[in-house]
Amino acid sequence: MRHRKKGRKLNRTWEHRKAMFKNMAQSLVIHERIKTTLPKAKELRRVADKLVKLALRNDLHARRQAFKILENHKLVKRLFEEIGPRFQGVQGGYTRVVKLALPRKGDCARLAIVEFSRAKNIEEGVEKTGASESSEPKEDIEKTED
Known part of the structure; x- marks a missing residue:
């Protein structure tokens, strides 16, 4: 029976799953968006949310726990x-899983994008669009009759 069992095995051993999610978490912190299969994306969301919760605690023990997963001081920083x-x-929802419409070509696997829900460029983009509209004068095109 499958009572009280969390997570997916993804047809891998425990060591392989652990290493795979460490690597995927590292890639997510570096690129802030990665493309993978849907079941892996759903499981990676759990790991990534835990990392963001550690970052919100922002103490020495949280940094050491994050280093256990990321294994790189620059990524922890x-x-x-x-x-x-x-x-x-x-309070939650730090990552987003977006399902892609087309499956992968080779094996027809369902793909998804995992990204942080508050992207860096979105926050900066709001400030840039407001400034660019006011700084650029609008040109009025007048119709001339011949």
């Missing part, structure tokens, strides 16, 4: 200084 502050005051 980026997580705690760039990604974590974006979610200050947010």
Whole structure:
């Protein structure tokens, strides 16, 4: 019976799953958006949300726990200084899984994109669009009659 069992095995051993999700979490922190299969994306969301929760705690023990997963001091620094502050005051939903319409060509696997729900470019984009509209004068095109 499958009572009280969390997560998916994804046809891999425990060690392989652990290594795979570590690598995917590292890629997510580096690129802030990755493309993978839908079941992997749903499981990666759990790992990534835990990392953001650690970044929100922002203490030494949280950094050490994040280092256990990310295994790179530069990535831990980026997580705690760039990604974590974006979610200050947010209770959950740190990552988003977006299903892609077309399956993968080789094996017809369903694909998805995993990304942080508050993207860096979205926050900056709001400020840029407001400034660009006011700084550029609009040109009026007048019709001339011949």
